[in-house]
Amino acid sequence: MARGRQMSKERIKGGFHMSEFRGLKAALIASTCYWAVAAGAMAADFNIPDGELKTTLDAYMKQAGVTIMYPEDEMRGVESGGVQGQLSSDAALSRILRGTGFGMRRMPSGVIAVVRSQSSSEEVVMEPLQLAQGSPPPRASVETVTVTSSKLGGVDVQSVPIAITALSQEQLTATQTAGGPDLVKQVPNLTFSKTNFTGYNIQIRGIGTQAISVATDPAVAVAFNDTPFLRNHFFEQEFFDVSQVEVLRGPQGTLYGRNATAGVMNLVSAKPTDRYEAMASIDVGNYNNRRLEGMINIPVWDDKLGVRIAGEWTKRDGYSFNETTGKPIDGRDLWSGRVTIGLKPVDRLQIYAIWEHFQEDDDRIRSSKQLCKKDPGPTSVDGVDLTNNSIDRTWLSQGCLPTSLYSNDAFQTPNGQALPFVRAGEFLFENANGFMLNRIDPYASTTQSRDLRTIESSLDPTYRARNDTFELKADFELTPSLTLTSETGYNNDILRSTEDYNRFNTAPGIFPAIGQLTPNGIYCDPQLGCSDRIVGEDLSQEHAHQFSQEIRLASHFDGPLNFSVGANYLHYDTLEDYYVFYNLITAEVQNFNGPDFSPILGYSGAAPGDYSCGGNPVPHVSGLFDFSNLVGPVGKSVGLPTPFGCPVPFITPEGLPGTYIDPNPLTSLDGNGHNYFRSQNPYRLQSYAGFGEVYYQVLPDVKITGGVRWTDDRKSFDEIPSFAFLEGWGYSGVAL
Numbered sequence: 001m002a003r004g005r006q007m008s009k010e011r012i013k014g015g016f017h018m019s020e021f022r023g024l025k026a027a028l029i030a031s032t033c034y035w036a037v038a039a040g041a042m043a044a045d046f047n048i049p050d051g052e053l054k055t056t057l058d059a060y061m062k063q064a065g066v067t068i069m070y071p072e073d074e075m076r077g078v079e080s081g082g083v084q085g086q087l088s089s090d091a092a093l094s095r096i097l098r099g100t101g102f103g104m105r106r107m108p109s110g111v112i113a114v115v116r117s118q119s120s121s122e123e124v125v126m127e128p129l130q131l132a133q134g135s136p137p138p139r140a141s142v143e144t145v146t147v148t149s150s151k152l153g154g155v156d157v158q159s160v161p162i163a164i165t166a167l168s169q170e171q172l173t174a175t176q177t178a179g180g181p182d183l184v185k186q187v188p189n190l191t192f193s194k195t196n197f198t199g200y201n202i203q204i205r206g207i208g209t210q211a212i213s214v215a216t217d218p219a220v221a222v223a224f225n226d227t228p229f230l231r232n233h234f235f236e237q238e239f240f241d242v243s244q245v246e247v248l249r250g251p252q253g254t255l256y257g258r259n260a261t262a263g264v265m266n267l268v269s270a271k272p273t274d275r276y277e278a279m280a281s282i283d284v285g286n287y288n289n290r291r292l293e294g295m296i297n298i299p300v301w302d303d304k305l306g307v308r309i310a311g312e313w314t315k316r317d318g319y320s321f322n323e324t325t326g327k328p329i330d331g332r333d334l335w336s337g338r339v340t341i342g343l344k345p346v347d348r349l350q351i352y353a354i355w356e357h358f359q360e361d362d363d364r365i366r367s368s369k370q371l372c373k374k375d376p377g378p379t380s381v382d383g384v385d386l387t388n389n390s391i392d393r394t395w396l397s398q399g400c401l402p403t404s405l406y407s408n409d410a411f412q413t414p415n416g417q418a419l420p421f422v423r424a425g426e427f428l429f430e431n432a433n434g435f436m437l438n439r440i441d442p443y444a445s446t447t448q449s450r451d452l453r454t455i456e457s458s459l460d461p462t463y464r465a466r467n468d469t470f471e472l473k474a475d476f477e478l479t480p481s482l483t484l485t486s487e488t489g490y491n492n493d494i495l496r497s498t499e500d501y502n503r504f505n506t507a508p509g510i511f512p513a514i515g516q517l518t519p520n521g522i523y524c525d526p527q528l529g530c531s532d533r534i535v536g537e538d539l540s541q542e543h544a545h546q547f548s549q550e551i552r553l554a555s556h557f558d559g560p561l562n563f564s565v566g567a568n569y570l571h572y573d574t575l576e577d578y579y580v581f582y583n584l585i586t587a588e589v590q591n592f593n594g595p596d597f598s599p600i601l602g603y604s605g606a607a608p609g610d611y612s613c614g615g616n617p618v619p620h621v622s623g624l625f626d627f628s629n630l631v632g633p634v635g636k637s638v639g640l641p642t643p644f645g646c647p648v649p650f651i652t653p654e655g656l657p658g659t660y661i662d663p664n665p666l667t668s669l670d671g672n673g674h675n676y677f678r679s680q681n682p683y684r685l686q687s688y689a690g691f692g693e694v695y696y697q698v699l700p701d702v703k704i705t706g707g708v709r710w711t712d713d714r715k716s717f718d719e720i721p722s723f724a725f726l727e728g729w730g731y732s733g734v735a736l
Helices: 030-041 053-064 089-097 169-174 180-185 390-396 420-427 583-592
Strands: 006-014 043-048 083-088 102-106 112-116 163-167 190-194 200-204 220-224 242-249 263-269 277-285 289-301 305-316 320-322 327-329 332-346 349-362 462-479 482-500 523-525 529-531 536-555 561-582 677-699 702-719
Touching (some): 043 053, 053 089, 169 242, 200 220, 390 420, 420 583, 523 583, 561 583
Parallel strands (some): 220 263
Antiparallel strands (some): 006 277, 163 242, 190 200, 242 263, 332 349, 349 462, 482 536, 536 561, 561 677, 677 702
């Protein structure tokens, strides 16, 4: 829910454009009406190649011998498929405007005006003028239709059965649709939500991807200039210098190289034009909001070579507030830049090379307020009174109880003693100085603030992301009716995000102020630092690479039959990690990692990264020192993932390897420690696909569409055990 309110705004634009449609004068008389209708009914031979919409309209006026009015500044970066063949002037103009978001309006005076559709789902349709003595010309009518689009270069509603909402840069700016999440206000049947593991879920018509798995394909594909990218930040960054943002609803597997069962969200960037242009925008608002956007277009050599450079920077304070640290959180500090080179060495070949960079470094949060009604545990079980039995009550507590989200008790904190490692340290684990932890509820507050944007967290979130996308697109006209398209894409994505795993404030005094482990009641964790309270933090990070190549052949015959066929190859390689750190878990592991350890004899803890028994770390062996051997001979397995130092003479003379504690800080983990939880997910994908559609116009209002798709996905994933407290060093995996 956006709370920022724009307070002032300055916008500067450069370029040559025609003002709005005013100044239509009475000099346009009835003779103009007659000749306009007559010209619209006569057939002519048109030969207008595809290109910028303004250029095609200028060529149309020369070949048709008519005058039209159009808003030049609104057509910046809009492409047209052109027109060829024997057609009436009205039919030729309709084909030029097909798929551009503009429509034709014939004024009562007979003058033709080209205007943008009044909304993303409207197209202006004009009825022909009727010449009747003494009767005024009919008024222009606006027909609401479902705009459609395909990879055929833009078609109207009757051509393919695909529903689409298309928004231009001007419409995005006018409606303050700044990024992907804001599209839910403009696109019907669309929902957008972030997930806890740095991903997001897009749903169209209720269909999306709820599964949390690195190998799960999204139901809604996200594409940049028609090229789908599995890992991207296109809908986290701000929209800037785009030609259109398109949302196609329904399955798209026979039109797009990567299969999409629910739909496609396609960002179409603005391309270089054959004229000098520049634009600059400065937005200032509350929450210290600042936004800069700029663009410059340079026609190096007419329409043969052009360069377009655009960028955007956004910075603001967060809308949420952390009462514990006294700082606003969930702010934004991000920027994007794009360089596009357009090359047209010959009339039949158009090439675009695009590089886009995105970078973010702020305190964006993945999840914020957590509601809870404290569960103290049952007071009795099967008639046995547990009122004064705190140990058994905490073992049976679930931490939180069900309650209404609107009740006062929904703003309490959990029963921290219900956490297994808290309960064990307070009631089970002893050393020479007594129990390892003081018996207190580690969560300080009895209630939370009822403001859903106010939290109590000992750690502020961090969010770092960097993405580079490269694209090379070439369109070659084999014949006036056949176009061969090549799309090459490469993507490199890096993300790292941390936030407080507790989500609630914690109380000091959990560690006893005695012994070697916690002198003065303070424990120093190698990842989380020194603290007198429980500290928990998670880390979600990924590094992904993608390469894709797609070839398509599309026809645009004047006859009833047309087709589009293509083939696609995609390689995707990623490593996604999710860590959970608790200083209390590290303390318990270190407490056990001593050569003289015994719950009875006392404590002699080994330092992080050391087993205190000399030699190199012992690699962890899956199935030897974990849950897989619950029963076995003494000396092979103790059956539980509990760490024992080496040697442990009362279990086995040679002892068991201790649990490796990663000694490195959070910013440079070696990833082999078992003092934290790590879900390691290496994943590789090789995909081959062929797809196509055939269209046959049976009647003027009836078209038959047939499509087919073949896909061969080869996925590989390494299954790696994910437990804290495992003995040994590192992980052993099994390739799947």
